[in-house]
Amino acid sequence: MRNQGYACTEIISSKHHGQTLLSYLAGHYPHSTAQVWQQNLDNREVTLDGVIATGRESLRSGQTLVWNRPPWVEPETPQHFEVLFEDAYLLAVNKPGGLPTLPGGGFMENTLIRLVQKQTPSANPVHRLGRATTGIVLFAKTPQAASQLSADWNTPKIQKIYRALAQGVAQQDTYEILTPIGLVPHPRIGSVWAASPDGKPSKSLAKVISRTADSTTFEVSLYSGRPHQIRIHLASIGHPLVGDPLYGFTGLPLENLPGLPGDGGYLLHAQFLNFHHPVTREPIHLEAALPPGFAVPQ
Structure with a gap:
């Protein structure tokens, strides 16, 4: 396009x-x-x-x-999304991998927000997922809903649970990860979000879902909303995502990047989102089906 x-x-x-x-x-x-x-x-x-x-x-x-x-030809992306929930105030969709949520990095029209707004012009995303990340993206359709959700987003009022496929076999069943996250310099891309002692406080809780001979599937709950938080946090405990082109075993960026930060190759899925409706206050429980590649635990 x-x-x-x-x-x-x-x-x-x-x-x-x-x-x-x-x-x-x-x-x-x-x-x-x-x-x-x-x-x-x-x-x-x-x-x-x-x-x-x-x-x-x-x-x-x-x-x-x-x-x-000037105008440019954007890289191709998936042009579909699944509607999970919709009413007069909210819209929740299941984003496919390879589709950016917002414009940036060479993408402007081939983005989730542009596709959604063609059908629902008033919808604006409350948060974003990385281009390769799949799963739930929540949109607000009114200023009132947007304001309330933005205020609650990084608080315990909104429960965000992801599925992630990581390298290595986890020795523990549960990890509380508190690695601070901040911008660090990188010779190729200027700076990038990564594990940093000078970064902002961050918290994730990772629970083992299943193990194979060389990988672990985690369920990760977020208690803060830093960029690339799950990728950085799992890497910082020695379990970077399988196929992650950016982060190594310390939560720092790889020196010789095989790709750019937005590139895919890993499995990270926003599976569950639980919260109270910002207007009606009814409990909302959203689930996006796992994409291919995630093993079903026995």
Whole structure:
């Protein structure tokens, strides 16, 4: 699918005051080299406070930077989703693997939010799942529902339970994982969320569902909502997800990445979501059927 292009807008922060625009773009967005960014600038795609930029400008705190990215052909993604629940206030769907929840990383139209809003324009996701992650995504259809769910999302009022296939055979039946999560530097992708002693407090509870000779299937309950939390937490106790292209056995990113952070190859599924309806207060219990690849425990 070829989209209509996109205007990426940001405000320059004080820590980049005095830096040249070209060096900022190349350093802040390492997915493109300085040569590629200079070509974008020469193509008159970048403005600074509304003026076409050359790249030689010295940045000032508070300036508005806009990259008018031209239309591009997006990678193909699944174009379907299963409706699990819907009323006047909420919509819950089962997201397939390979479909991003929100625009980003080269995807804009081929995203779950665009597919859902074609049918239900008022629906907005309360949270997101990684592109390769499958399972329940909850949408709010009214501002009232969105406000209440956002307030409750990372509290015990909303129970989020995942299924994950991890490397290695777990020695314990249950793990309480409290590894802090924060941004750490990475030579290829700039920075990435990972295990970090300076990160934010995080909590997961992992229970063993089944074991094979070289893997463990966990049921993981989330008590915080950090990016890539389950992938990082299981890796931090020595059980990274089978096929995870990003995280190694310590919860830190692999130095020689076989792919990009959004790439798949692992099995992680948002299986259950339990909460009280934000308007009617009735209990809601949602379940998304396990995708192929997960062994059924004996």
